[in-house]
Structures are given as C-alpha cells and as structure tokens.
Amino acid sequence: MSVQAMTWAWAQTVVTDPLAVSVLLAYANFATPSGEDCFPSTEVIVQMTKLSERTVRKKVDDLIAAGVMEMGDQEIVRVKIAHAGRRPVNYRLRMDILTPDDVPPADSISGVQIVQETTGRGASHVSQGCNSGSLGVQLTSFRGAPAAPKPIYNPNKPSKNPNPLQSPAASEAASMTFREQDDDGKIRTVSLDLPSWLPAEAWGGYLQTRKAKKAPRTVRAIQGVLRKLEAFRSAGHDVEAILDTSTERGWTGVFEPKGAFPASATPKRQSFGRSLEQHFASPEFDGR
Numbered sequence: 001m002s003v004q005a006m007t008w009a010w011a012q013t014v015v016t017d018p019l020a021v022s023v024l025l026a027y028a029n030f031a032t033p034s035g036e037d038c039f040p041s042t043e044v045i046v047q048m049t050k051l052s053e054r055t056v057r058k059k060v061d062d063l064i065a066a067g068v069m070e071m072g073d074q075e076i077v078r079v080k081i082a083h084a085g086r087r088p089v090n091y092r093l094r095m096d097i098l099t100p101d102d103v104p105p106a107d108s109i110s111g112v113q114i115v116q117e118t119t120g121r122g123a124s125h126v127s128q129g130c131n132s133g134s135l136g137v138q139l140t141s142f143r144g145a146p147a148a149p150k151p152i153y154n155p156n157k158p159s160k161n162p163n164p165l166q167s168p169a170a171s172e173a174a175s176m177t178f179r180e181q182d183d184d185g186k187i188r189t190v191s192l193d194l195p196s197w198l199p200a201e202a203w204g205g206y207l208q209t210r211k212a213k214k215a216p217r218t219v220r221a222i223q224g225v226l227r228k229l230e231a232f233r234s235a236g237h238d239v240e241a242i243l244d245t246s247t248e249r250g251w252t253g254v255f256e257p258k259g260a261f262p263a264s265a266t267p268k269r270q271s272f273g274r275s276l277e278q279h280f281a282s283p284e285f286d287g288r
Helices: 003-011 018-028 042-049 053-066 074-080 168-172 200-212 219-234 239-249 263-281
Strands: 069-071 091-093 112-118 124-130 175-181 187-193
Touching (some): 003 018, 003 091, 018 042, 018 053, 053 069
Antiparallel strands (some): 112 124
8 A cells, every 4th residue: 555646646636526435535545655566456446445346447547637647567467467267457656737727738648548448257358548658758747757668669559540350359469358148147247358360351351251241259259260260271272262262252161172282191192193104114014
C-alpha cells in the first residue's frame, strides 16, 4: 500500500465521479510511492469496490481518458508473472496531475497503447488509453515529472490503409478472442492461441469468408478447423494453398486436395517412376 498514491487519489480534483474515484483509490492501493507498477487484476478491484466488472472496466477507461492514469511498463508484469494467461495490465498513476489545469491538452497526446489483460480462465480485457509519453516525447513537465520513456513500438497501432482481406487474426497471427456464454450464463472473453505455422494472410482471408457466409465463430469450430489443417500439414500438404482454395471457392470448411500428391509423397512417386524407366530401358526387357 502506498500512502503517497492514496493521498494523491484523495486530493486530486480532476476526477469527481464517486465510482471512478473509488476505482482510482483501489488502484492506488497497489501503486508504488511514485504511482508506478500498479497491476492488480480486475477481479481484485471488483472485490474492493463492490462494483460490477463492467463498471470497473468502464471507469478505468474514464480514468485514462481523464489523464490521471495511463499504461505502464508491461514488461514488468511479464517478468513477475510467468503464466501468460494470468497477466493483468500494468498502469501508472499520473501523480503529477492534481487539478484540471494540470491535464495536458487533448492535442498533445502522442499515441495510444492497447494492452490485453488475461485472467486465469483465459478471459481477456483490452484497455485502450492515451499515453502522452508513448513516442518518447514529454511535452510538459509538472512538479518534477520523470523523463519521458524511450519510444515503444506498438504492433497493434492501426494502419491508415488497412487491408480489407486482413482480419485481426491475420494482423496478430498469434491468438484469437471469442465472446462466449459459460454454464452460468455469463459472457466470457476466451483467448485461443494460434500455431506458429499458420500463414497469417491466408488465415485472415479464410476468416473473412467464414464471416461472410455467417459460419459459427466459436472456439470449438475454429479448433476443429485447426485440427484438420494440422493433419493436412502432417501429411505434407500446403496449408496456405488449402486456405486460399477455401477462400476462392467460398467454402467455410477446409478440405484435403483431391488428386494431388502431398509433398511428403513426392520422393516415393519419383522413385517408382524412375524404377519403371529403368525396367523398360533394361536390355533384358522382352516387351512383357
């Protein structure tokens, strides 16, 4: 618990919404004296504030938009929490901001970071907020604010000219997220890791075809497709060609190529062909 961070949360006048202040105080309870390394899970904040998970997430977004909270160094969380499915988002409290006059103008915001929080069951929370130091530039300094951090490459920064055939799964080529209802009737966000051998662009085009055909986008359905692709790949078939064929023909499923020898069977077929040539060319061949 940081007395300095808690005192600042009580004293600041930027955020006056009681629910948002309650969430801010809960996060301040876990921050360092300078407001750094604040990464409790959403479930912990829900227990402390007695608010719903949806309200907590909404108030976190409001705090980020107000400028009193921003994304921290996510590498710290990766180092301290080895399990990728249990990593919360690391936030930093802007303790240099006490009044609305201290908040930098909106046009001084230099970037947006998107960080995904995962819980024990694979649920994920994507928080989006402005970070005035994400490009390594600190436009103003209040009450001895620390130096601006080094530039951070953000792979999730949206492109000005997005490829219409490229889905979020193709841009990340690492995982997919699903919103599904569990046995208790609650909506959960589930993350599914994609294999490294999966071709990103071909997979993205295939997902667009499934979406256009209104095929079910569930964890079970996608897992079934991935199992088939893994079997085709093990048999020596080209996964990218299979996905492209399904996309071009408007198929929602994936199928093994008909009449095509997989790559793994090519050496055997060539060996058999050479043996026939040698047989017919043999001096002992009598035409039978």
